Structures are given as structure tokens and as C-alpha cells.
Amino acid sequence: MIITEVSAQVFRTTTRRHSDSAGHAHPGPPHQVEQAILTIRTEDGQEGHSFTAPEIVRPHVIDKFVKKVLIGQDYRDREKLWQELAHWQRGSAAQLTDRTLAVVDCALWDLAGRALNTPVYKLIGAYRDKVLAYGSIMCGDELEGGLATPEDYGRFAETLVKRGYKGIKLHTWMPPVSWAPDVKMDLKACAAVREAVGPDIRLMIDAFHWYSRTDALELGRGLEKLGFDWIEEPMDEQSLSSYKWLADNLDIPVVGPESAAGKHWHRAEWVKAGACDILRTGVNDVGGITPALKTMRMAECFGMECEVHGNTAMNLHVVAASKNCRWYERGLLHPFLEYDDGHDYLKSLSDPMDSDGFVHVPDRPGLGEDIDFDFIANNRVR
Numbered sequence: 464m465i466i467t468e469v470s471a472q473v474f475r476t477t478t479r480r481h482s483d484s485a486g487h488a489h490p491g492p493p494h495q496v497e498q499a500i501l502t503i504r505t506e507d508g509q510e511g512h513s514f515t516a517p518e519i520v521r522p523h524v525i526d527k528f529v530k531k532v533l534i535g536q537d538y539r540d541r542e543k544l545w546q547e548l549a550h551w552q553r554g555s556a557a558q559l560t561d562r563t564l565a566v567v568d569c570a571l572w573d574l575a576g577r578a579l580n581t582p583v584y585k586l587i588g589a590y591r592d593k594v595l596a597y598g599s600i601m602c603g604d605e606l607e608g609g610l611a612t613p614e615d616y617g618r619f620a621e622t623l624v625k626r627g628y629k630g631i632k633l634h635t636w637m638p639p640v641s642w643a644p645d646v647k648m649d650l651k652a653c654a655a656v657r658e659a660v661g662p663d664i665r666l667m668i669d670a671f672h673w674y675s676r677t678d679a680l681e682l683g684r685g686l687e688k689l690g691f692d693w694i695e696e697p698m699d700e701q702s703l704s705s706y707k708w709l710a711d712n713l714d715i716p717v718v719g720p721e722s723a724a725g726k727h728w729h730r731a732e733w734v735k736a737g738a739c740d741i742l743r744t745g746v747n748d749v750g751g752i753t754p755a756l757k758t759m760r761m762a763e764c765f766g767m768e769c770e771v772h773g774n775t776a777m778n779l780h781v782v783a784a785s786k787n788c789r790w791y792e793r794g795l796l797h798p799f800l801e802y803d804d805g806h807d808y809l810k811s812l813s814d815p816m817d818s819d820g821f822v823h824v825p826d827r828p829g830l831g832e833d834i835d836f837d838f839i840a841n842n843r844v845r
């Protein structure tokens with residue numbers, strides 16, 4: 464039970480996702496990027512793994528913080544280990560981030576599941592073993608035939624409905640797209656999608672994250688006419704009072720916060736302030752599965768749904784272990800990319816979706832990621 468090793472391996476993987484100057488993903492030619500796998504090992508050889516960006520588990524962070532908290536401890540003491548890492552963040556000179564807490568927490572959950580030959584969502588206490596996915600479309604672009612026009616969004620939405628999706632979320636155009644942001648163009652894309660898919664497909668938007676209150680209000684009012692289910696992150700989430708103002712002035716549900724710091728504690732403040740109608744959490748955003756579950760349960764206490772940000776196994780297990788969220792966010796999707804091709808370091812998808820739009824939680828132990836350890840070893844860089 465005692466943790467004896469914590470290690471991070473960095474390896475090369477090929478992807479067609481490229482990040483723009485605001486960190487948004489767009490398709491491009493295949494290129495190699497570095498990925499990291501964190502491994503936590505016990506004295507009796509049990510292992511837990513989780514993936515992240517290499518800088519999140521760089522040697523300074525692992526040696527200065529993670530190893531000092533974990534080595535010699537019982538791997539089952541996730542709450543204690545998470546609290547100790549979270550407590551150290553304030554005095555870490557901003558070196559110990561929520562992303563590091565998340566990858567450590569996920570690897571500990573994976574370790575517990577592998578040791579007990581049980582999937583994480585069953586360990587938590589499962590609510591379901593399949594969940595409807597919404598197709599989360601990438602931010603708009605200026606690529607011919609990509610997501611450059613409202614009509615492009617409409618055509619792609621038709622493709623997603625044929626694939627089986629029963630919900631679609633648009634990320635509309637944002638800088639550095641030359642002419643973005645533009646509320647009227649956002650609404651044209653949303654109208655084109657509504658026209659293309661008809662009244663029964665659920666639609667949501669995740670808009671430019673720095674609109675003014677009046678821009679966000681105009682966007683929300685337009686979405687109400689199109690029967691959208693929610694408006695997400697149209698303004699800077701650091702302004703809780705702006706979201707309180709928006710939620711008070713709109714009928715369409717406001718979802719958040721996604722990217723705001725403060726973990727489950729700050730999300731409690733959003734609920735208390737009435738700054739959202741549907742709460743939001745995400746394993747990477749709040750520092751792990753452990754705090755994501757706390758956020759989800761807190762929302763339930765207020766009769767609120769809490770939608771989970773992001774794909775990957777870690778978020779799927781939180782959704783599968785919870786009643787008060789409707790969707791799994793499957794994406795990000797683009798006409799030029801085949802999401803179901805997965806990753807070269809995983810032998811199969813962590814979130815396979817059937818033709819009815821249901822994602823089935825893999826029955827494999829732990830997080831259930833079908834890791835190709837040979838690929839990682841053969842492509843390891845450090």
C-alpha cells in the first residue's frame with residue numbers, strides 16, 4: 464500500500480491539433496508533440512498512471528512537492544494527499560498548479576482501481592455505465608471548408624447528427640481569427656446549426672470568453688430565440704458579478720465557471736451569488752477527480768446540474784458517477800479531423816460512442832485507459 468516511487472516519462476506523440484496564440488485548438492498537418500505519463504508505484508509493485516503536459520510534471524515540481532508529499536504514504540489516502548498538496552500551493556511560488564494536483568489525483572484513483580481490478584466510476588459509486596455525449600466543436604477558423612462560415616457550422620452539425628450526437632456545442636470565432644469576436648456572426652452560426660439539425664437536437668454555445676456584459680446579453684437574447692440550452696463563458700469568469708448580472712437578465716441558463724480558479728470553493732461562491740444556473744467543473748480545472756466530485760455533490764445540494772468540462776477518461780468517470788449532469792463533452796471536433804482515430808499511445812478509445820450518441824465507460828480497471836506502454840517506451844524522450 465505504501466508509495467515508493469513517483470516518476471514522469473516524456474514521450475513523442477503525433478497529433479493534428481495545433482494551438483493558436485490564445486491556446487485554442489485547430490486542425491493542421493500531423494506534427495510531433497511531447498506528452499507525459501505520470502506513474503505512481505507502491506512497494507508491492509502496484510501502479511497508477513495519468514497523462515498530462517510535460518511541464519505539469521517537470522522535475523522541479525515532482526521532486527520539490529509531489530515526491531515529498533506522496534513517498535512513504537498509503538496510496539489509498541487520496542483525501543489526505545490531495546489536501547496536503549493543495550495546502551502547499553499558496554507557498555509554492557505558483558509552481559504547484561491545479562493541473563499538477565489533477566494528474567496526481569488521477570494517477571492515485573487509477574492506482575486504486577487497478578489494485579482492486581475495478582473501474583474508477585464503480586469505486587466512486589456508479590450512477591450509470593453509459594452517458595449521452597454532446598459534440599463539442601472546435602473554435603471557428605478561416606480554413607476553406609473548415610469552420611470559416613455559418614454554413615460550414617451547419618454542414619458539420621449535420622455530419623455530427625448522422626454520427627449519432629444528440630447535442631452539439633459550438634465554440635464560435637475568437638481572436639486571433641482576424642475579424643473575431645462578432646456577436647452577430649456567432650448568432651448566424653447558431654442559426655445555421657439550428658436550421659440544419661432541427662428542433663430536437665440540443666444546442667449550446669461556448670462563446671468568446673471576454674465579451675462585455677452588453678455583448679453577452681445580446682448573444683444570450685439571440686440564443687433564446689433559437690432554443691439553445693445554455694450559454695457558456697461569454698465573459699471573463701473572473702468577474703463573478705458580471706455573471707450574476709447576466710444570469711439575472713437572461714432566461715437561457717448560464718453555465719459556469721469553467722476556467723476560473725478556486726476549485727470547488729470558488730464554485731460554491733458562484734452558486735451562493737446566483738452567478739450561474741448550471742454549475743461547471745472539470746478534473747483539470749479544479750485539481751482532480753476528488754474536488755470535481757465535491758463540486759458535483761455541492762451542486763446537487765442546491766438542486767443544480769453541474770456539467771463537466773472536457774473529454775478523456777478522468778472526466779468520463781466523474782460523469783458516470785453522477786446523476787446531476789446531463790452530458791459528456793466529446794471533442795474537440797472539426798470537419799478536418801477524425802476524433803474516433805484516438806491517440807497513438809492508446810490502443811483503443813477511452814470514450815467510445817455508439818450510433819445513438821451514448822458513450823460507454825470502458826470496463827477496464829482504474830481510469831480504463833488502454834495504454835500502449837510499448838509505444839511510450841519506443842517514443843520516450845526523457
Ligand SMILES: O=C(O)[C@H](O)[C@@H](O)[C@@H](O)C(=O)NO
Binds near residue numbers: 486487721
Ligand atoms: O477555449 C478553448 O479552447 C475551448 O473552449 C476549450 O477549453 C474547450 O474544452 C471548452 O471550453 N469546452 O467547454
Ligand SMILES: [Mg+2]
Binds near residue numbers: 669695696721772
Ligand atoms: Mg468551455
